[in-house]
Amino acid sequence: MGAVRARYDERVGSGALTGDAAQAEAASRLDALAVALSAPQKRGLFSKPPEPVRGVYLWGGVGRGKSMLMDMFFAEAKISPKRRVHFHEFMAEVHERLDVWRKMGEADRKRSPWRVKDAGDDPIAPVARQIASEARLLCFDEFQVTQIADAMILARLFDAVFAHGVTVVATSNRQPDDLYKDGINRALFLPFIQRLKERCDVVELASARDxxxxxxxxxxxxxxxxxxxxxxxxxxxxxxxxxxxxxxxxxxxxxxxxxxxxxxxxxxxxxxxxxxxxxxxxxxxxxxxxxxxxxxxxxxxxxxxxxxxxxxxxxxxxxxxxxxxxxxxxxxxxxxxxxxxxxxxxxxxxxxxxxxxxxxxxxxxxxxxxxxxxxx
The missing domain is CATH 3.40.50 (Rossmann fold)
Incomplete structure (x- = not known):
């Protein structure tokens, strides 16, 4: 039994939680990810970043215990650097960083440690490089997409972040296929959903109780x-x-x-x-x-x-x-x-x-x- 499941069982045993089979299964899945993240990673050919460990997208209704399980996982994940952030805040930061890069002069861009050769004026690549430098494990609370400004950049942004070897774990009230549902120009957002499912195991926290x-x-x-x-x-x-x-x-x-x-x-x-x-x-x-x-x-x-x-x-x-x-x-x-x-x-x-x-x-x-x- 891994550390996440052990923490969960300890809280159930103390009476702080009511035992729930779906929560226990999700804890075990997060344990498997924590173990994979702790294993040594070999560099790719020609010093390319290693393929990131496949992450977890944990979704389910309100009140099912997703954030509690994220707490346990994040505390036990033996990887550095790691970051946990509310998805709304993360996307606000992304837009701010994109704006800063767009306003930089050419000389400042060339001196920047986040500069990506052959990226031209595209700010996505340097911003993704900066994000990847801050976290090998990126954990999102409350993953949801409602703004068209977010939807239009997510596929390219996360393609670049994954290419730098970052593992993503997220909690959400929606399954991936329902993200940005009925949003403007949603067809342009669909590649991101596919990419998310390729890079993360989708785990439903299917507890019947709220x-x-x-x-x-x-x-x-x-x-x-x-x-x-x-x-x-x-x-x-x-x-x-x-x-x-x-x-x-x-x-x-x-x-x-x-x-x-x-x-x-x-x-x-x-x-x-x-x-x-x-x-x-x-x-x-x-x-x-x-x-x-x-x-x-x-x-x-x-x-x-x-x-x-x-x-x-x-x-x-x-x-x-x-x-x-x-x-x-x-x-x-x-x-x-x-x-x-x-x-x-x-x-x-x-x-x-x-x-x-x-x-x-x-x-x-x-x-x-x-x-x-x-x-x-």
Whole structure:
């Protein structure tokens, strides 16, 4: 038995997890990959990079434990350098690097350590070389493709990354054939899907249970008033909903601006009210959050007095975005929704938001599938 499966069985034995045959099988498959990565690799002919070890594309519904298994695998993978990153953040970085290369002068390009001979003005080759220098193992959380700008470069980018000997492991809610489904010019994206299936074993985490939903309905999702008890309840909710996955940091790029997500794991993002509603964010930022995460934990919603009407307006926009996407909300607040904002500009209109907040606590809302939002 390998280290990943041993970690998994240890957590089942301790009672932290419920044993699941599909999770156990996926753990064993990730063990096999960890062993292959630890084996010495021979250089190819004429010092070409070795063929990368075949990776894993682990997919399944929300709440099946994909991020938890990725945690275990990444910790046990004996290869360096390695990197784990949210796919949305990775693609934002790629576009930024492509832009930097395009703006470089010819002299600077020639001096760059990432220059690829005979690549001409094409920025894909040097950017792929730079990515490969940073990671022999590249692990993606939440692999999804919704933007045409991403779809049009992925095949060429990953062809080049694979050519440098990089192994890819990814978790996703979609099987490869459903990536960028119904997207603009999808025919141009299909070679990437084929390449992904050639370079990664596609493993379905076919658990029948949505453990996230089980954990959402087994405890309240709205904690009031604020205090030590509500803070502790949110900490417990975080652990419960992420199946104990390690929190990650990621950056969402929204119309060229960076939106920091200090804590996210297993498709769950955690923010304070101040982080989301006391800063100059707008509906486009909240839509980006709703499109990226299936559950939001929001800490410290205060009473929305007249002098906080701007924060109240942002909170309304946030809840609208979450509601339309059917994102699940777990929150701590100073009061019940209908007592949060009773006086001031917009207080009457806030009744609609309060109604939505009550609905978002219902079992029927919890059981609804997440909805895709229009591309921003």
């Amino acid at each position: 453990y996230r939903l089980d954990r959402l309905v087994e405890a309240p999702v709205w904690y009031a008033p604020l205090g030590v008890g509500s803070a502790a309840a949110l900490d417990m909710a975080w652990t419960r909903l992420t199946l104990g996955a390690e929190p990650q940091h990621c950056v969402l790029t929204v119309k060229g601006r960076k939106l920091e997500v200090a804590r996210e794991a297993a498709g769950v993002a955690r923010f304070t009210f101040e982080e989301l509603c006391a800063r100059p964010l707008g509906s486009i930022d909240y839509l980006a959050i709703a499109a990226t995460f299936h559950t939001l934990i929001l800490e410290g919603i205060p009473l929305l007095t007249p002098d906080r009407r701007n924060e109240a307006a942002r909170f309304v926009s946030l809840i609208d975005a979450l509601y339309e996407a059917r994102v699940k909300l777990v929150a701590s607040a100073a009061a019940e929704p209908d007592r949060l904002y009773t006086d001031g500009d917009g207080a009457f209109e806030f009744q609609r938001t309060a109604s939505r907040l009550f609905e978002m606590r219902s079992a029927s809302y919890m059981a609804e599938e997440r909805r895709s939002l229009p591309e921003n």
